[in-house]
Amino acid sequence: MALDLTDVALFVRVCATRNLSAAGREFGLSPAASSTRMAQLEKQLGARLLHRTTRQITVTQDGEVFLERAVALLDAAEQASTAVGHGNAQAQGLLRVAASVTFGRLYIVPEVAQFLEEHPGVQLDLRLSDSAHDLAADGIDVAIRIGPLRDSALVARPLAPSKLVLCASPDYLRRRGVPRQPADLLQHECLVLQAMNPWRLLERDGSELLLRVGGRFRSDNGEALRDAAIAGLGIGLSSTWLVADQLRSGALVRVLPGYQTTDSVISAVYLNRRFLPPKSQAFIDFFSRRFGPEPYWDVGIA
Structure with missing residues (x-):
């Protein structure tokens, strides 16, 4: 049974957004086409993944089990596609980044233009929220977090001290x-x-x-x-x-x-994986250079 990776990716986004139409729009699909694709995926798997009513979408027990495997499958597919010729791999594709509202507005947004200019193959989806995202369920590639890392499933790369x-x-x-x-x-x-x-x-x-x-x-x-x-x-x-x-x-x-x-530390965190996609690596490297061990906001503070 060969699964369509677009169907799998759509399912992951439906689980994250709890909205079939919104998830479908990310893939350029109409609500009807999105519904058809989900029905097709459920038929292939022989299991009900989503429970849909006119008001809400909930993930079934089978859906929760498949979601974990689906995220791993998409991750492996991305690793496989970018691993070919990795030494010359260019950052490209949709990059989803999460940060707190205040830090993101003050220090991420002002740098977006320069980052995108340096990496023309990347499209950036920046999620600003003061609630911590579930990186796997929400499809987040990189999150900016301040403080100690409490999730062993994540890897943290320090970007700057937070004094x-x-x-x-x-x-x-x-x-x-x-x-x-x-x-x-x-x-x-x-x-x-x-x-x-x-x-x-x-x-x-x-x-x-x-x-x-x-x-x-x-x-x-x-x-x-x-x-x-x-x-x-x-x-x-x-x-x-x-x-x-x-x-x-x-x-x-x-x-x-x-x-x-x-004091604490500002880190870029991502899911624990053997291979980090070039788009994520490019983002982390960019802000590591921009901030560093003596970040520019600390200059001139007595």
Whole structure:
């Protein structure tokens, strides 16, 4: 039984989007043609893969089993096609990349034109979301993630450090005073990212200090907390890539600069595979060169 790889790829995208028409449009297919292809695939396999109603599409138990194999099959097919003459392989094809809304808008989007100019055979589909994508189910080739890698099925390549700094507006510090030691933060309005409390600071001897800070404003969005700090609502613990411009302009100033924070890393992550397609390799190499161990956003920050 020879499966049509287009049918298999369409099935994977239907599972990711839960929308037959939307998935079909990615392949230039009408809703009717997409439905026919799915019915044809199910007939070939002798199993119901999708349960379709007028309102929604759900994946059956057989569909879930086939989905895992389908992703592996498409991956193997791509490896086989690009492995021929790999030494001269050019980056080409549709590249799906995922990143957080803020980082993607600030640091990926401005570089897209240059990347596409250098790689004319690539089409880029950039997904910006603050929810982590399932790379296999969503068909993501590369995701930009900040922090430790928790999924053993993924490979991470570091692109740049993600340094954290304590900062506040000059107005807030004039009104409330300047903290002299970490314990002073407990007496201040602190702007808390919900996923990052307690705050982790390093003592001068290198030991880690955990501070469960509080304040009248918290959020799950880093940009909202940065803007609150600029408005004088309190002290924030932010990534330098998010507050670099404000630190350089003086809208924000460092707090407790003599104390280090526990920094993180910005990585390109992809599914664990023996062979990385040239389009993915090109994207990762491009941003590794653009960012690097001393990223440009950290230049000029006191």
